[in-house]
Amino acid sequence: xxxxxxxxxxxxxxxxxxxxxxxxxxxxxxxxxxxxxxxxxxxxxxxxxxxxxxxxxxxxxxxxxxxxxxxxxxxxxxxxxxxxxxxxxxxxxxxxxxxxxxxxxxxxxxxxxxxxxxxxxxxxxxxxxxxxxxxxxxxxxxxxxxxxxxxxxxxxxxxxxxxxxxxxxxxxxxxxxxxxxxxxxxxxxxxxxxxxxxxxxxxxxxxxxxxxxxxxxxxxxxxxxxxxxxxxxxxxxxxxxxxxxxxxxxxxxxxxxxxxxxxxxxxxxxxxxxxxxxxxxxxxxxxxxxxxxxxxxxxxxxxxxxxxxxxxxxxxxxxxxxxxxxxxx
Amino acid sequence: xxxxxxxxxxxxxxxxxxxxxxxxxxxxxxxxxxxxxxxxxxxxxxxxxxxxxxxxxxxxxxxxxxxxxxxxxxxxxxxxxxxxxxxxxxxxxxxxxxxxxxxxxxxxxxxxxxxxxxxxxxxxxxxxxxxxxxxxxxxxxxxxxxxxxxxxxxxxxxxxxxxxxxxxxxxxxxxxxxxxxxxxxxxxxxxxxxxxxxxxxxxxxxxxxxxxxxxxxxxxxxxxxxxxxxxxxxxxxxxxxxxxxxxxxxxxxxxxxxxxxxxxxxxxxxxxxxxxxxxxxxxxxxxxxxxxxxxxxxxxxxxxxxxxxxxxxxxxxxxxxxxxxxxxx
Numbered sequence: 061x062x063x064x065x066x067x068x069x070x071x072x073x074x075x076x077x078x079x080x081x082x083x084x085x086x087x088x089x090x091x092x093x094x095x096x097x098x099x100x101x102x103x104x105x106x107x108x109x110x111x112x113x114x115x116x117x118x119x120x121x122x123x124x125x126x127x128x129x130x131x132x133x134x135x136x137x138x139x140x141x142x143x144x145x146x147x148x149x150x151x152x153x154x155x156x157x158x159x160x161x162x163x164x165x166x167x168x169x170x171x172x173x174x175x176x177x178x179x180x181x182x183x184x185x186x187x188x189x190x191x192x193x194x195x196x197x198x199x200x201x202x203x204x205x206x207x208x209x210x211x212x213x214x215x216x217x218x219x220x221x222x223x224x225x226x227x228x229x230x231x232x233x234x235x236x237x238x239x240x241x242x243x244x245x246x247x248x249x250x251x252x253x254x255x256x257x258x259x260x261x262x263x264x265x266x267x268x269x270x271x272x273x274x275x276x277x278x279x280x281x282x283x284x285x286x287x288x289x290x291x292x293x294x295x296x297x298x299x300x301x302x303x304x305x306x307x308x309x310x311x312x313x314x315x316x317x318x319x320x321x322x323x324x325x326x327x328x329x330x331x332x333x334x335x336x337x338x339x340x341x342x343x344x345x346x347x348x349x350x351x352x353x354x355x356x357x358x359x360x361x362x363x364x365x366x367x368x369x370x371x372x373x374x375x376x377x378x379x380x381x382x383x384x385x386x387x388x389x
Numbered sequence: 390x391x392x393x394x395x396x397x398x399x400x401x402x403x404x405x406x407x408x409x410x411x412x413x414x415x416x417x418x419x420x421x422x423x424x425x426x427x428x429x430x431x432x433x434x435x436x437x438x439x440x441x442x443x444x445x446x447x448x449x450x451x452x453x454x455x456x457x458x459x460x461x462x463x464x465x466x467x468x469x470x471x472x473x474x475x476x477x478x479x480x481x482x483x484x485x486x487x488x489x490x491x492x493x494x495x496x497x498x499x500x501x502x503x504x505x506x507x508x509x510x511x512x513x514x515x516x517x518x519x520x521x522x523x524x525x526x527x528x529x530x531x532x533x534x535x536x537x538x539x540x541x542x543x544x545x546x547x548x549x550x551x552x553x554x555x556x557x558x559x560x561x562x563x564x565x566x567x568x569x570x571x572x573x574x575x576x577x578x579x580x581x582x583x584x585x586x587x588x589x590x591x592x593x594x595x596x597x598x599x600x601x602x603x604x605x606x607x608x609x610x611x612x613x614x615x616x617x618x619x620x621x622x623x624x625x626x627x628x629x630x631x632x633x634x635x636x637x638x639x640x641x642x643x644x645x646x647x648x649x650x651x652x653x654x655x656x657x658x659x660x661x662x663x664x665x666x667x668x669x670x671x672x673x674x675x676x677x678x679x680x681x682x683x684x685x686x687x688x689x690x691x692x693x694x695x696x697x698x699x700x701x702x703x704x705x706x707x708x709x710x711x712x713x714x715x716x717x718x
Binding site for chain 2: 184185186188198201202233235242243244265266267268269270271281282283285286287288289290291292293294295296297298300301302304305306307308311312314315316317318319320321322323325326329330
């Protein structure tokens with residue numbers, strides 16, 4: 061039986077979206093005990109299906125680490141209490157990222173041997189249906205070569221458990237594909253990984269990260285964050301252009317009607333709500349950070365990812381992997 | 390009279406594309422003396438319109454700095470010889486980026502006071518027709534805070550001369566908009582710029598860099614290169630999706646015919662060929678690096694950018710600006 065605790069508040073759409081996501085998730089997952097933390101009067105639809113725990117406060121989206129630590133009555137803090145009290149497997153929240161990263165890393169503890177946890181997120185690739193995971197996308201600002209080596213391991217285990225790729229192809233994000241390219245830290249990480257890390261394929265440029273070549277792309281948190289947000293920015297700009305192209309006149313609007321099926325598939329592929337949010341790897345528990353504006357669908361996917369990571373027991377695999385690869389780091 | 394020297398070879402499409410570009414450029418630019426360097430028998434269409442200088446060798450695209458230095462008979466080297474011999478204003482080439490950056494920085498010399506030259510490139514924004522320039526996109530791998538401060542100045546002068554923005558809004562690329570966000574170097578640069586650099590607006594996240602808020606975005610070469618290539622990767626992926634959506638069936642193909650005008654405007658906006666390539670700022674001469682696969686149109690735009698930078702005498706403005714702002718760096 062897998063135990064998942066959910067912070068039902070803190071997201072932009074309030075607890076209603078979270079309730080909808082939990083109900084959808086429970087339809088096809090029977091071997092799960094869900095604990096839902098939030099204003100209990102808003103969770104009545106979950107009665108009999110989940111353990112309900114009351115929390116009266118909610119952290120604002122701009123809350124930082126210190127706010128999260130102080131606000132002991134907030135749904136996020138009480139959800140973490142529950143994970144610890146029940147020794148649950150996983151925590152899911154759509155609240156403030158800063159507060160989430162701070163309070164989970166302080167209270168859920170790093171796994172033994174982990175230098176730094178990493179935020180990992182799946183991205184679409186040009187092959188519809190195929191995903192690539194990229195880490196760290198912003199838990200850290202800088203990362204050492206040894207940390208990058210651990211990220212390679214964590215990303216690989218994630219890809220195996222969640223993307224179901226047997227032998228993930230792992231790359232370092234760089235400004236060229238040659239071994240001598242990259243930041244000083246990534247060049248050192250290359251030396252540590254080459255020849256000793258099964259699945260390590262070398263450097264990859266940002267332009268090729270989404271072309272289906274890689275299953276895992278490793279980078280420091282600052283660069284990963286820039287990568288994530290560049291992708292978001294261009295996707296948003298191009299979506300605006302597409303909308304503008306179709307809205308030009310009556311002919312282009314008919315054009316949209318005739319071709320919209322294909323465009324719907326594209327927006328599905330580009331929709332972060334289908335990806336389950338970001339995961340914070342390297343902690344003793346599975347920790348999923350759903351997007352702040354998660355709707356029911358996004359919550360359901362976040363729960364599925366938490367479930368898969370817990371079922372595969374990825375935290376234990378990370379601990380074991382880091383112990384075995386200790387000389388690497 | 391402005392003197393521009395052009396390396397006619399080295400691009401993927403050979404000298405024919407360069408010849409086409411020069412002819413198109415000369416149609417509406419009379420106050421220019423063009424020197425075209427390449428296999429003289431391939432340049433006959435330019436006879437009487439440009440000074441022709443023979444070069445028998447061409448650097449391959451994968452050529453590095455050392456190859457460029459050794460290959461004294463290559464069109465790129467001879468073009469640089471011509472810039473020096475004529476004391477010309479500008480150099481344009483579509484050859485290997487590594488070779489170009491290396492040989493121009495060694496032979497054309499940095500301006501007095503410039504710590505490091507920077508590669509700058511215009512990007513489209515969501516407002517069709519409006520551009521933003523980003524630097525450094527890959528001349529360096531790491532940059533100090535003082536270098537970033539100089540990039541802010543160079544980017545601003547570029548935006549004034551080429552984009553014709555009177556008071557450019559200059560931002561530092563960061564992982565958050567707050568002053569305390571960013572790489573260690575960019576945080577220091579923030580402190581140096583805030584309050585003392587007219588037009589400095591603070592930090593900008595990668596997701597907002599193309600939304601029209603900024604005219605100039607400053608970052609270190611590694612991060613800028615990742616930004617550039619992330620944008621390329623997502624744009625390529627989405628273009629593939631769009632093509633796929635329209636090619637699905639006969640209805641979607643008709644849909645394309647009805648809406649293609651709007652999509653053509655979008656591809657125009659996204660087409661690097663309309664942007665004149667990247668410029669290498671901080672050298673004693675205007676140095677434009679056209680895209681390796683430049684066609685006639687791309688060459689023409691590269692020549693226009695070189696012309697504007699030379700006409701505004703941007704190298705002199707950079708030298709003056711750096712002298713005046715010396716306490717900054």
